[in-house]
Amino acid sequence: MSEGEQLRASFPELARKQADQPDDSLIVDFGPERPLHLDSGVDFAPLRIAYTTAGTLNAARSNAVLVCHALTGDQHVASIHPVTGRAGWWDTLVGPGKPIDTERFFVICPNVIGSCMGSSGPASTNPATGRPYGLDFPVVTIADMVRAQAMLLDHLGIESLFAVLGGSMGGMLVLQWAASYPERVFSALCIASAARHTAQNIAFNEVGRQAIMADPDWRGGRYIEAGTRPAKGLSVARMAAHITYLSEDALQRKFGRNLQDRAARTFTFDADFQIESYLRYQGLSFVERFDANSYLYVTRAMDYFDLAAEYGGSLATAFKGTHTRFCVASFTSDWLFPTSASRQIMHALNAAGARVSFVEIETDKGHDAFLLDIPELFEMVRGFVGAAARERGVA
Amino acid sequence: MSEGEQLRASFPELARKQADQPDDSLIVDFGPERPLHLDSGVDFAPLRIAYTTAGTLNAARSNAVLVCHALTGDQHVASIHPVTGRAGWWDTLVGPGKPIDTERFFVICPNVIGSCMGSSGPASTNPATGRPYGLDFPVVTIADMVRAQAMLLDHLGIESLFAVLGGSMGGMLVLQWAASYPERVFSALCIASAARHTAQNIAFNEVGRQAIMADPDWRGGRYIEAGTRPAKGLSVARMAAHITYLSEDALQRKFGRNLQDRAARTFTFDADFQIESYLRYQGLSFVERFDANSYLYVTRAMDYFDLAAEYGGSLATAFKGTHTRFCVASFTSDWLFPTSASRQIMHALNAAGARVSFVEIETDKGHDAFLLDIPELFEMVRGFVGAAARERGVA
Numbered sequence: 171m172s173e174g175e176q177l178r179a180s181f182p183e184l185a186r187k188q189a190d191q192p193d194d195s196l197i198v199d200f201g202p203e204r205p206l207h208l209d210s211g212v213d214f215a216p217l218r219i220a221y222t223t224a225g226t227l228n229a230a231r232s233n234a235v236l237v238c239h240a241l242t243g244d245q246h247v248a249s250i251h252p253v254t255g256r257a258g259w260w261d262t263l264v265g266p267g268k269p270i271d272t273e274r275f276f277v278i279c280p281n282v283i284g285s286c287m288g289s290s291g292p293a294s295t296n297p298a299t300g301r302p303y304g305l306d307f308p309v310v311t312i313a314d315m316v317r318a319q320a321m322l323l324d325h326l327g328i329e330s331l332f333a334v335l336g337g338s339m340g341g342m343l344v345l346q347w348a349a350s351y352p353e354r355v356f357s358a359l360c361i362a363s364a365a366r367h368t369a370q371n372i373a374f375n376e377v378g379r380q381a382i383m384a385d386p387d388w389r390g391g392r393y394i395e396a397g398t399r400p401a402k403g404l405s406v407a408r409m410a411a412h413i414t415y416l417s418e419d420a421l422q423r424k425f426g427r428n429l430q431d432r433a434a435r436t437f438t439f440d441a442d443f444q445i446e447s448y449l450r451y452q453g454l455s456f457v458e459r460f461d462a463n464s465y466l467y468v469t470r471a472m473d474y475f476d477l478a479a480e481y482g483g484s485l486a487t488a489f490k491g492t493h494t495r496f497c498v499a500s501f502t503s504d505w506l507f508p509t510s511a512s513r514q515i516m517h518a519l520n521a522a523g524a525r526v527s528f529v530e531i532e533t534d535k536g537h538d539a540f541l542l543d544i545p546e547l548f549e550m551v552r553g554f555v556g557a558a559a560r561e562r563g564v565a
Numbered sequence: 566m567s568e569g570e571q572l573r574a575s576f577p578e579l580a581r582k583q584a585d586q587p588d589d590s591l592i593v594d595f596g597p598e599r600p601l602h603l604d605s606g607v608d609f610a611p612l613r614i615a616y617t618t619a620g621t622l623n624a625a626r627s628n629a630v631l632v633c634h635a636l637t638g639d640q641h642v643a644s645i646h647p648v649t650g651r652a653g654w655w656d657t658l659v660g661p662g663k664p665i666d667t668e669r670f671f672v673i674c675p676n677v678i679g680s681c682m683g684s685s686g687p688a689s690t691n692p693a694t695g696r697p698y699g700l701d702f703p704v705v706t707i708a709d710m711v712r713a714q715a716m717l718l719d720h721l722g723i724e725s726l727f728a729v730l731g732g733s734m735g736g737m738l739v740l741q742w743a744a745s746y747p748e749r750v751f752s753a754l755c756i757a758s759a760a761r762h763t764a765q766n767i768a769f770n771e772v773g774r775q776a777i778m779a780d781p782d783w784r785g786g787r788y789i790e791a792g793t794r795p796a797k798g799l800s801v802a803r804m805a806a807h808i809t810y811l812s813e814d815a816l817q818r819k820f821g822r823n824l825q826d827r828a829a830r831t832f833t834f835d836a837d838f839q840i841e842s843y844l845r846y847q848g849l850s851f852v853e854r855f856d857a858n859s860y861l862y863v864t865r866a867m868d869y870f871d872l873a874a875e876y877g878g879s880l881a882t883a884f885k886g887t888h889t890r891f892c893v894a895s896f897t898s899d900w901l902f903p904t905s906a907s908r909q910i911m912h913a914l915n916a917a918g919a920r921v922s923f924v925e926i927e928t929d930k931g932h933d934a935f936l937l938d939i940p941e942l943f944e945m946v947r948g949f950v951g952a953a954a955r956e957r958g959v960a
Contacts, residue, residue, distance in 0.1 A: 210832035309832040369816035369840045370808065376841045377804045379834060380848070384797035386781055402779035410772045410805050413765065418900075421764035427871060435869055437605035437704040439774060439861060443868065445764045446771045453775070466834060473838065474830055476822060505813075505900075 193252035195220045195245055195281075195288050198325050206283075206318055212308040216297065219322050220288025221245050221280035224264065225272035227328070233564045234328045235270055236319065237279040238336030238343035240540075241411075241468050242460055244287040247279040248272070253459045262543050269552040274564070275332065280322055282315040282343070284468050286461035289318075293394060293461050304391035304463060312339075312475045316346045320354070332564060333555060335359035337540030338507060339468070342475050345515065348496070349477060349488040357495040357558040359551060362504055362540040364511035365485050365518070366476035371506065374414055375469040378407030382462045391463050404462040405453030412452045417503035417536035421445060478518075485518035492519075495561075496526040497554040499547065506537040527554060588647035590615045590640055590676075590683050593720050601678075601713050607703040611692065614717045615683025616640050616675035619659065620667035622723070628959045629723045630665055631714065632674040633731030633738035635935075636806075636863050637855055639682040642674040643667070648854045657938050664947040669959070670727065675717055677710040677738070679863050681856035684713075688789060688856050699786035699858060707734075707870045711741045715749070727959060728950060730754035732935030733902060734863070737870050740910065743891070744872060744883040752890040752953040754946060757899055757935040759906035760880050760913070761871035766901065769809055770864040773802030777857045786858055799857040800848030807847045812898035812931030816840060873913075880913035887914075890956075891921040892949040894942065896934040922949060 198219050205213035222245045237247045248258040248265050264270040281289040292307040334347045334355050341363020348358045385403030389396045425445040441447040478485040496519050500512035509530050519526040531546045533539045593614050600608035617640045632642045643653040643660050659665040676684040687702040729742045729750055736758020743753045780798030784791045820840040836842040876882040891914050895907035904925050914921040926941045928934045
């Protein structure tokens with residue numbers, strides 16, 4: 171058995187089918203006549219956005235919900251992932267009868283630009299050269315991602331969103347949406363996120379980027395043409411990041427110092443401890459579904475995010491005069507996007523006179539909690555969305 | 566300018582002279598007739614230990630202080646480092662008139678086995694092949710390191726240590742000394758350490774090891790013969806580890822989201838943020854002074870450390886009947902070796918009926934605090950050592 175096969179055998183709950191699944195993504199292309207204006211000053215075209223939808227847009231066009239994905243997420247929020255064959259990353263929250271009820275709401279989830287699941291990104295073909303962009307793809311920001319999503323909504327004829335929600339980087343997009351397009355956002359849910367990236371967050375992202383760029387198979391970003399993949403570098407990047415998604419308590423409870431099948435230490439550099447084997451598996455399985463250059467671009471967008479800086483240094487100014495209803499949530503054991511970051515958002519919203527609910531959810535599951543089956547999270551979303559729907563008269 | 570030169574220019578306080586300095590290390594060699602018995606079952610020989618001393622051993626041989634270094638530390642505790650030209654890593658604490666007063670005490674600081682500053686390690690020549698050991702060097706444990714140090718003390722004719730002290734991994738050696746050789750340790754100071762490595766600690770070490778082994782210049786550990794060095798992998802390992810040495814508050818205070826000299830974001834993958842540049846410098850300067858294989862071995866020794874496991878699962882049993890005076894200290898913002906880990910040690914010592922002082926020092930400097938100028942730490946060491954010296958009648 172290869173190490174990959176061995177690791178998969180050790181983690182049956184992670185080792186879902188790796189088959190080509192039907193892809194329910196929809197595609198919209200914007201030509202050179204509709205360039206996307208980027209914060210870098212570049213007018214980018216042509217632009218492609220891949221997205222999924224679920225549910226039906228009502229006649230009043232008042233029931234649209236935009237879901238924003240996190241760093242390595244994608245548009246498959248509630249549908250089978252075409253590469254991994256696994257369930258949608260938020261299908262616990264989004265679906266018929268679920269807190270974001272697709273029998274009631276029209277859910278749209280676009281792949282962010284810079285990513286690698288169909289929307290324009292560094293792996294896309296550069297029409298000027300006929301080759302993949304690689305590092306010639308422009309560096310994009312969270313605001314650029316949101317501007318591209320607004321073009322998608324224009325294309326779909328959706329003037330106003332009933333709700334926009336997301337966790338982690340998705341929460342950054344939520345805040346940017348509420349600041350950039352306040353009149354288009356009736357309600358906003360920002361989960362386990364922050365209005366800006368901290369030095370520690372930037373530091374972890376930088377380690378990941380350096381790990382990728384240190385891999386000789388990265389080839390200055392031109393690995394697709396070279397027929398190589400910086401799999402080892404990307405795997406190390408994912409391993410380092412993965413530690414930050416879990417709390418120390420969760421790691422201790424789940425793995426502690428438990429050894430693998432072997433009864434004793436091997437006195438080698440094999441994965442003696444379960445936590446080592448788990449991390450190696452996380453790294454290996456990630457490279458099967460994610461593009462290394464996209465990892466550079468999307469982490470960079472997160473690092474650049476500082477919403478207050480766009481508004482003269484005042485986060486409250488970003489939300490001044492807003493009529494959006496906000497819900498902000500954090501998890502007690504999240505040390506990557508701690509409660510203090512959510513409190514900063516809440517204080518700014520209060521200072522701006524906005525309507526805001528804030529919940530800190532008790533859990534030991536760390537940052538990852540936003541993707542997990544956390545009943546308090548689901549109840550909170552259901553309650554907040556239900557009240558907002560009554561206010562807007564969405565049946 | 567190369568990136569290294571640029572980075573050095575940006576951090577003048579870090580960019581000390583990189584010249585060949587005189588090396589004050591002493592060397593002792595143990596031949597095949599005195600093998601070191603390792604936990605792995607291997608009898609290792611020949612064995613070399615490099616060490617430094619400061620001060621003078623008194624006639625009663627009662628004033629010897631053993632200093633144990635941390636993961637990437639070495640024997641140059643209070644003398645100029647021969648490679649970097651920088652001051653000893655603990656010369657704030659150890660020296661004439663300092664808390665560990667070399668006018669009063671005879672200080673011994675050995676390089677741990679497995680490391681790379683003169684003691685036997687993976688870069689040493691394997692007498693069986695005439696080539697560097699590489700991964701043929703046996704995996705060693707904290708107990709093995711301590712056993713080798715005991716051989717050094719036997720060689721020096723020192724039956725009993727007045728004190729043994731260390732921080733981080735050094736603190737692990739302190740605990741192992743007190744457990745393995747209680748009759749040889751009059752007093753013990755364990756700073757910012759733990760009686761076992763947690764899953765999170767193991768995880769960070771594993772990321773570092775994988776980064777090194779992913780570097781093609783590592784060559785299965787045979788890079789010395791190949792004339793290469795896995796500099797990029799080792800640099801990434803150091804960057805990831807370095808984040809864990811600092812608190813989030815310290816990073817925020819020191820760097821925040823400050824940009825480099827440039828006034829604005831470059832929209833590239835250059836080091837826009839000061840924290841990025843700082844981490845890159847930490848990585849680059851580390852590879853100039855440390856061996857990649859040694860990084861594998863010493864992190865492995867830390868991961869394997871679980872003192873209670875050697876005593877039937879009970880940490881108190883490890884210290885049963887001890888007459889050693891203990892001092893345990895932690896730092897409030899240390900998340901790598903948090904106060905809870907020091908409390909576990911203190912509780913076990915209490916349960917064993919040992920004499921123990923425990924201090925939690927308030928600082929925002931994170932794990933790195935044990936190497937920094939922290940007045941409360943120095944006062945604590947001075948007070949504890951002074952009282953123990955009076956008890957032992959050391960002038």
